[in-house]
Amino acid sequence: CYHIDSDMHQLHLTSPTRIPGASGYLYNPSTMLQVNCRGFANAIVMQPEPSSYSSSPVLEATTFIQPEKQHFAHHPGRFFYIKDETSNEIFSLPYEPVRQKNVEFKFTVGVDCIEWQVQYMQLNCHLKVTLDSELAVEVWQLNIENLSDKERKLSVYPAFSIGYHSWMNQSAHFDADLDAIIATSIRPYQKLADYDKVKALANTCFMFSDRQPQSWSANLSEFEGEGGIHNPDGVTSEHLGCEQAQYETPIAVQQHQVNLGPKQQYQLPVLFGLAKDKAQVKDIKQFYFADDSSLEKLVSVNCRSARIKNAPIQISTGDSEFDEFVSTWLPKQMDYHRQLQRLTTDPQTRNFLQDLIGVGFLDQKTVRDRILLALSQQTRNGALPDGILLNESAELKYINQVPHQDINVWLPITLQAYLDEHNDYAILEHKVPFADGEESVTVAQHLQRAMEYLISNLDQRKLSLIGLGDWCDPLNMAGPEGKGISTWLSLATSWALQITAKLIEDFDPEKAHQFAALSVTINEAVNQHCWDGQWYSRGITDAGKPFGVSEDEEGKIFLNPQSWAWLAGAVDDNQFRDSLAAIEGHLLTPFGTMMLAPAYTHMREDVGRLTQKFPGCAENGSVYNHASIFYIYGLYQQNQGDLAFSGLKQMLSLSHDNESRQQLGNFIPNYYRGKVDNLEAYAGRSSQLINTGTIAWYYRCIIEELFGLKGHKEGLLVSPKIPTDWKSVSVIRRFRGATIRIDYTQEPANKPMQLILDGKVVEGNIVKGLQQDTEYQLQVKLYLPVPEPVVKMP
Numbered sequence: 001c002y003h004i005d006s007d008m009h010q011l012h013l014t015s016p017t018r019i020p021g022a023s024g025y026l027y028n029p030s031t032m033l034q035v036n037c038r039g040f041a042n043a044i045v046m047q048p049e050p051s052s053y054s055s056s057p058v059l060e061a062t063t064f065i066q067p068e069k070q071h072f073a074h075h076p077g078r079f080f081y082i083k084d085e086t087s088n089e090i091f092s093l094p095y096e097p098v099r100q101k102n103v104e105f106k107f108t109v110g111v112d113c114i115e116w117q118v119q120y121m122q123l124n125c126h127l128k129v130t131l132d133s134e135l136a137v138e139v140w141q142l143n144i145e146n147l148s149d150k151e152r153k154l155s156v157y158p159a160f161s162i163g164y165h166s167w168m169n170q171s172a173h174f175d176a177d178l179d180a181i182i183a184t185s186i187r188p189y190q191k192l193a194d195y196d197k198v199k200a201l202a203n204t205c206f207m208f209s210d211r212q213p214q215s216w217s218a219n220l221s222e223f224e225g226e227g228g229i230h231n232p233d234g235v236t237s238e239h240l241g242c243e244q245a246q247y248e249t250p251i252a253v254q255q256h257q258v259n260l261g262p263k264q265q266y267q268l269p270v271l272f273g274l275a276k277d278k279a280q281v282k283d284i285k286q287f288y289f290a291d292d293s294s295l296e297k298l299v300s301v302n303c304r305s306a307r308i309k310n311a312p313i314q315i316s317t318g319d320s321e322f323d324e325f326v327s328t329w330l331p332k333q334m335d336y337h338r339q340l341q342r343l344t345t346d347p348q349t350r351n352f353l354q355d356l357i358g359v360g361f362l363d364q365k366t367v368r369d370r371i372l373l374a375l376s377q378q379t380r381n382g383a384l385p386d387g388i389l390l391n392e393s394a395e396l397k398y399i400n401q402v403p404h405q406d407i408n409v410w411l412p413i414t415l416q417a418y419l420d421e422h423n424d425y426a427i428l429e430h431k432v433p434f435a436d437g438e439e440s441v442t443v444a445q446h447l448q449r450a451m452e453y454l455i456s457n458l459d460q461r462k463l464s465l466i467g468l469g470d471w472c473d474p475l476n477m478a479g480p481e482g483k484g485i486s487t488w489l490s491l492a493t494s495w496a497l498q499i500t501a502k503l504i505e506d507f508d509p510e511k512a513h514q515f516a517a518l519s520v521t522i523n524e525a526v527n528q529h530c531w532d533g534q535w536y537s538r539g540i541t542d543a544g545k546p547f548g549v550s551e552d553e554e555g556k557i558f559l560n561p562q563s564w565a566w567l568a569g570a571v572d573d574n575q576f577r578d579s580l581a582a583i584e585g586h587l588l589t590p591f592g593t594m595m596l597a598p599a600y601t602h603m604r605e606d607v608g609r610l611t612q613k614f615p616g617c618a619e620n621g622s623v624y625n626h627a628s629i630f631y632i633y634g635l636y637q638q639n640q641g642d643l644a645f646s647g648l649k650q651m652l653s654l655s656h657d658n659e660s661r662q663q664l665g666n667f668i669p670n671y672y673r674g675k676v677d678n679l680e681a682y683a684g685r686s687s688q689l690i691n692t693g694t695i696a697w698y699y700r701c702i703i704e705e706l707f708g709l710k711g712h713k714e715g716l717l718v719s720p721k722i723p724t725d726w727k728s729v730s731v732i733r734r735f736r737g738a739t740i741r742i743d744y745t746q747e748p749a750n751k752p753m754q755l756i757l758d759g760k761v762v763e764g765n766i767v768k769g770l771q772q773d774t775e776y777q778l779q780v781k782l783y784l785p786v787p788e789p790v791v792k793m794p
């Protein structure tokens with residue numbers, strides 16, 4: 001029921017019921033709209049805090065986006081009821097709320113536009129939505145063709161959810177000047193100090209077409225009447241009741257009547273969104289309907305604005321789904337993170353920094369500015385805050401009110417990735433102030449203090465205290481007394497110190513040496529206290545009890561301490577082999593590698609909130625893609641190219657198993673459910689969340705590891721780790737302003753790799769002297785070692 005159309009950058013689904021959660025998302029710098037195949041939608045607008053202009057008719061609540069969000073009949077959506085006025089039969093587009101059976105259905109997810117093709121009652125309907133390139137304005141276009149040879153009398157009712165917005169004040173009416181449904185509300189508040197903020201918010205939700213409707217309704221319960229949302233009285237009656245919502249729950253419905261001759265077509269554009277006030281609604285209407293061609297022109301602008309021009313890598317490996325993911329969907333998801341910063345004004349610092357690893361492949365300036373912004377929020381003791389405040393009124397909320405000990409680890413990792421890609425070593429000497437004082441010091445010194453802070457968090461054994469948590473937010477009860485340690489954080493600290501040592505070598509060789517030496521000590525301490533025989537533990541509790549060990553019945557083994565032991569260089573060959581075997585034995589599933597196993601089924605008060613999460617979901621034993629991608633990156637560092645590549649492939653929801661994952665291949669979700677006893681049927685199910693630190697690392701794995709095209713001080717370092725069964729592939733890499741077309745070939749021969757740039761053999765494995773705005777042709781000849789023939793003794 002699912003296939004991919006790579007020329008058009010589209011994914012298609014031909015059933016509304018097989019993958020009901022299948023969705024596409026559109027975004028611009030202020031707004032994100034995720035719509036599923038059945039018409040349910042989630043719209044978030046930043047002003048600057050996130051809010052929704054289309055909600056359910058239930059009590060308003062503010063929260064972050066939830067994984068595996070369930071849809072229900074009154075879930076907010078964008079629907080078009082169609083009624084045949086002669087037979088009185090009704091159906092709805094895209095599928096909800098009527099849910100007609102035996103419909104011919106096609107849902108098409110594009111990069112910048114989502115479409116449906118629905119055939120029913122001898123009507124061929126095409127529906128499409130794009131998002132304005134800046135504003136919270138959804139542009140819907142409906143086209144209906146009469147396939148029959150009779151004239152048809154139809155009523156078409158766009159019905160868009162507005163929902164419950166405020167217990168203080170909400171209403172909706174029809175504005176005759178604009179032929180628009182207008183709903184207004186006052187954002188609930190109690191503190192006087194919030195009045196100014198609330199006053200500034202856009203509070204006018206609107207829906208209009210380019211023409212006057214025959215009738216309208218702005219009142220959800222009046223519209224539904226006794227028929228309910230599946231068969232509303234408003235639609236079964238001759239006309240809508242023209243009901244306002246006076247503190248009742250609003251909806252935006254209009255009736256448009258049309259007589260369609262045989263084979264004739266009818267078009268109805270509908271704009272829906274959020275504006276400051278009526279004057280802005282008027283401007284939007286004038287803008288989109290200025291003349292006969294303005295709507296089409298603006299729709300094509302909307303489309304272009306979301307396209308990623310000059311993606312950092314475009315690949316052609318012969319595996320069209322993988323190629324399409326890497327060349328199209330991955331840069332889109334990365335750019336979405338760049339523009340909307342996970343729909344928050346206080347992104348978690350570790351997310352903020354890791355996202356920059358991926359953003360760096362798209363855009364240098366954003367990364368430079370954001371690194372400097374993060375450092376300006378560091379305090380003089382070296383601590384980076386848990387969240388980065390993106391504007392003056394932003395506050396640390398939710399999880400950011402809990403201190404986590406790992407934050408500083410991410411600074412050198414991100415800096416290193418940025419320097420590799422852009423060679424901007426001058427940034428290390430750039431001066432930035434601290435958050436708690438006038439003093440300005442260089443980026444290199446900020447980095448050094450960040451490491452001192454991590455060092456101050458080591459216990460007498462040189463293991464990192466876990467406190468209220470590390471990368472794993474809900475691992476919050478192993479160390480509240482200040483004694484418990486984190487194996488992962490100790491290893492991450494070791495790796496961070498090693499990276500920092502290299503970065504500050506020229507400025508402070510003595511410190512660099514000290515950091516490098518300490519990383520060795522930490523690795524030794526980890527091997528002494530945290531190696532459990534076949535794998536590393538996850539930590540040691542306040543009471544001195546190791547956890548994530550073979551003795552545990554649940555949470556026996558965690559993925560991150562293994563992969564980071566490889567990254568930190570703590571393992572010897574045997575430990576690498578054993579820990580890898582343990583991962584394959586305990587954590588591998590057909591959908592990727594689980595973050596821990598077996599999932600906890602009851603609370604462990606010396607581990608924490610993580611053990612209370614539903615088994616197989618999120619941090620409690622899902623295939624948590626962010627952890628899986630660390631593992632894959634770790635495999636690449638251990639030269640395990642084939643294994644790493646199979647991990648990269650397993651992470652995508654591709655046509656052969658998209659039904660098990662319940663997701664199309666247009667994004668990597670933050671997790672797939674893990675394998676849990678008695679819950680096998682759920683394994684692989686997508687969280688549907690598009691916010692994830694995975695994609696930055698995925699990009700890094702693709703560019704720097706798989707295709708081995710990594711930035712270096714002297715140029716482009718070429719050291720590919722392509723799967724051994726690939727014979728020839730090609731890619732286009734955009735790097736420091738140059739465009740390099742690269743052809744890889746691989747054949748058996750006992751020879752070293754050979755590089756040929758524009759016909760000339762390159763000495764060594766660094767391509768030097770690449771110029772901006774110039775195109776190059778690079779041949780990469782790879783050879784697979786041929787084993788010596790076994791000579792049989794007579």
Ligand code: CEZ
Nearest residue numbers: 348350351399471472473474618619670691
């Ligand atoms: O949030 C993510 C965080 O954004 O969890 C990761 C962490 O590294 C990321 O920074 C692992 O813990 O329960 C919680 O508090 C978790 O913090 C979750 O909210 C988790 C969600 O999966 C959000 O995507």
